[in-house]
Amino acid sequence: MPWKVLLLVILFLCPTRMTLGTTDQAFPIFKIDTEKKVVAITFDDGPDPKYTPLLLETLNLEGVKATFFVLGNQAEKSPQILQWIHKAGHEIGNHGYSHPDIKKLKRPEVYQQIKRAEKVIVNTIGKRPQCYRPPGGVVTPAVLKATYDAGYELIHWSVDPKDWKRNRTAEVIASSIKNKIGSGDILLFHDGGVNQEESIKALVSLIHDMRKDGFEFVTVSELLEIK
Ligand SMILES: [Zn+2]
Secondary structure, X not given: OOHHHHHHHHHHHOOXXXXXXXXXXXXXXXXXXXXXXXXXXXXXXXXXXXXXHHHHHHHHHHOOOOEEEEOXXXXXXXXXXXXXXXXXXXXXXXXOOOOOOHHHOOHHHHHHHHHHHHHHHHHHHOOOOOEEOOHHHOXXXXXXXXXXXXXXXXXXXXXXXXXXXXXXXXXXXXXXXXXXXXXXXXXXXXXXXXXXXXXXXXXXXXXXXXXXXXXXXXXXXXXXXXX
């Protein structure tokens, strides 16, 4: 096999990480290619003392497991809610410590953000997350390298209802993505920030519609296992 073909095969077989000599860096995952009707719902910026519990109740009623990309500083303020998320069987992802403007950070600073949040998470739930999502989904060379060095999968998203925008009603949030969701998608919501009540209402209607269409809901780690 010619070496170029071999290299392509290796890259194809290792979609989550590139491990080529000194260029070790994470590879952002937006969605996975699958024909199975599965989607991963994700929530950023929590835990939030008011909305995360509401959301957990909703997910419990709907029988849906999701992934929460939590902030270290929020988790420090609400450790019991972080434990609750974990005990309810959802996945905890790392969203860094303090949600800085990550474009301006150098690799060691991004690394420090990840590790500082990791410490809070490990101390609270006794388990290290597998997935990291940079604030704003911003991917720079520093982010790619720091994520790899910290030993995380770099998770982006493929469907964004922009639920963080002010004055977005549940109907607007739901209808903005209703026809855009497909197999293997990663959906972005927020349990910290604004609009959460509308987000939760939108989520319920989307879950019902997706179920009717035959979709199942999995965590990000479960999604990565599906091929
Ligand atoms: Zn965020």
